[in-house]
Amino acid sequence: MHAMVIQHLPGKLMDGEILRRAIERIDELGRISDMPGELRRTFLSKANLAAGACVMKWMGGLGMEVAHDAGGTVRGILPGNGHTSRAIIIGSHLDTVIDAGKYDGALGIICALAALELLRKEGCKLDYPVHLLGFSDEEGVRFQSAYLGSAGVAGLLGPDLLAVRDEAGKTLAEVLLTEGWKAGAEVFSYDEFSSSGYLELHIEQGRVLEEAGEAIAIVSGIRGQARLRVTVEGLADHAGTTPMNLRRDALTGAAECVLMAEGLARESSALVATAGTFKVRPGASNVIPQLAEFTLDVRHMEDGFLNDSLERMRRNFTAICERRGLRLGWNPVQINHAVNCDERMIAELLDCAESVTGKRRLLGSGAGHDGVMMSKVMPVGMIFVRCRAGLSHHPDEHVEADDIGKGIEVMAEFLKRRNA
Ligand SMILES: [Zn+2]
Known part of the structure; x- marks a missing residue:
């Protein structure tokens, strides 16, 4: 009862x-x-x-x-x-x-x-x-x-x-x-x-x-809370024939971005960052992912700090994607002060x-x-x-x-x- x-x-x-x-x-x-x-x-x-x-x-x-x-x-x-x-x-x-x-x-x-x-x-x-x-x-x-x-x-x-x-x-x-x-x-x-x-x-x-x-x-x-939709676009290709150094894998790039956001949040006691959903296309076990899309939820008590952190994440995500030959989409859905x-x-x-x-x-x-x-x-x-x-x-x-x-x-x- x-x-x-x-x-x-x-x-x-x-x-x-x-x-x-x-x-x-x-x-x-x-x-x-x-x-x-x-x-x-x-x-x-x-x-x-x-x-x-x-x-x-x-x-x-x-x-x-x-x-x-x-x-x-x-x-x-x-x-x-x-x-x-x-x-x-x-x-x-x-x-x-x-x-x-x-x-x-x-x-x-x-x-x-x-x-x-x-x-x-x-x-x-x-x-x-x-x-x-x-x-x-x-x-x-x-x-x-x-x-x-x-x-x-x-x-x-x-x-x-x-x-x-x-x-x-x-x-x-x-x-x-x-x-x-x-x-x-x-x-x-x-x-x-x-x-x-x-x-x-x-x-x-x-x-x-x-x-x-x-x-x-x-x-x-x-x-304060920011919700974003982040997309990482690469190139779909054969999982068996494409050498590792020639891949433009959207998912591994997106994963590196998420870990980067986690690392940034861990550095600061009051910043929290979460990637709560993840979608991968085309989504087949033998195809290198073309597109990875995830949501990012970032929060902090001070608006200034939150904005600075978002800016740092965006810069670092951009660098990760450039290094991997991927294209980043950074789409704020909602920012609440x-x-x-x-x-x-x-x-x-x-x-x-x-x-x-x-x-x-x-x-x-x-x-x-x-x-x-x-x-x-x-x-x-x-x-x-x-x-x-x-x-x-x-x-x-x-x-x-x-x-x-x-x-x-x-x-x-x-x-x-x-x-x-
Ligand atoms: Zn509630």
């Missing part, structure tokens, strides 16, 4: 009902998948839309006014008591990576629902509206371009993003027209005037909290975390989050919840029930203190 062993119930969730429901919902969403035997929900997939519909049902159950947009992002609005119309936006993502864990994304949406339930139970009516968003794409699995859901609501789906292509060669613009969740779709749009801030709760996806023996951290900022969380939200969230856990821990995020897009139109703040062994993007991803309870309480406390 799942984590129904709730040993130390946090004070405000004493009867456990809200926490139990939250955990059941995490399990329920974790069963909605496009792939039998593993968890997988990608942009506009059947399971992703089903998960959105499920969340809309729960939001409706809380008396929220629910809607979705054509891109599969869902929203529930809980009106305030009318003192202010500026909303607090809470969100996280509904989509997953391939063979995912069930907490990444889902936890943030479900904890927000639970926090609103807790406030209702306490008889606390908020002065301001709360908009809860479940974004349809954060991981970027389908288009190799992340945050499509939050980019949509922040008004940032420009021509560049609409032109990105999925594996089948379809552009995002085409997909929205042909596969979009069009019936009853609304357009969600946010700016700094309509909203006072964006709040997201997410699993840490790292080991800092576990090593410190703490449940909650408040996020200081999000690391490092994001600082809002000072005021950080201070308030640290106070709330302290009131619930007795600790004030501030932590930078190595992983990207929807706050990257939302930060372009409003202040952002984030709560991290400890996850077992820091493991994420893996089916064994796990969060203890007590820690989920603390996350719910910190969020509820924040919303309550925002009342005038």
Whole structure:
């Protein structure tokens, strides 16, 4: 059975009902998948839309006014008591990576629902509206371009993003027209005037909290991230008759580039570089590869350092390819600058975390989050919840029930203190 062993119930969730429901919902969403035997929900997939519909049902159950947009992002609005119309936006993502864990994304949406339930139970009516968003794409699995859901609501789906292509060669613009969740779709749009801030709760996806023996951290900022598609083109030839010194092998050249990127990242403590996908053409065991294509994901906390590193990689890749008689294609798909969380939200969230856990821990995020897009139109703040062994993007991803309870309480406390 799942984590129904709730040993130390946090004070405000004493009867456990809200926490139990939250955990059941995490399990329920974790069963909605496009792939039998593993968890997988990608942009506009059947399971992703089903998960959105499920969340809309729960939001409706809380008396929220629910809607979705054509891109599969869902929203529930809980009106305030009318003192202010500026909303607090809470969100996280509904989509997953391939063979995912069930907490990444889902936890943030479900904890927000639970926090609103807790406030209702306490008889606390908020002065301001709360908009809860479940974004349809954060991981970027389908288009190799992340945050499509939050980019949509922040008004940032420009021509560049609409032109990105999925594996089948379809552009995002085409997909929205042909596969979009069009019936009853609304357009969600946010700016700094309509909203006072964006709040997201997410699993840490790292080991800092576990090593410190703490449940909650408040996020200081999000690391900058570049995603690129790199192609190396050589010449296909006979694997038996072509001497080694005459080959223009695209794959060995690409492999040298990837190792070079790894070496550069290893030299610096805070730079990380990953080649997560690799394609080889023509892809036959007896043919020297003509074309190798790989994705490159490079991240650092400082934009300047990230840009310098990318430039060094590009120069070195060029040199490797020239030496081997290959042609390099360097195609940035998406570059997201490092994001600082809002000072005021950080201070308030640290106070709330302290009131619930007795600790004030501030932590930078190595992983990207929807706050990257939302930060372009409003202040952002984030709560991290400890996850077992820091493991994420893996089916064994796990969060203890007590820690989920603390996350719910910190969020509820924040919303309550925002009342005038
Ligand atoms: Zn996530």
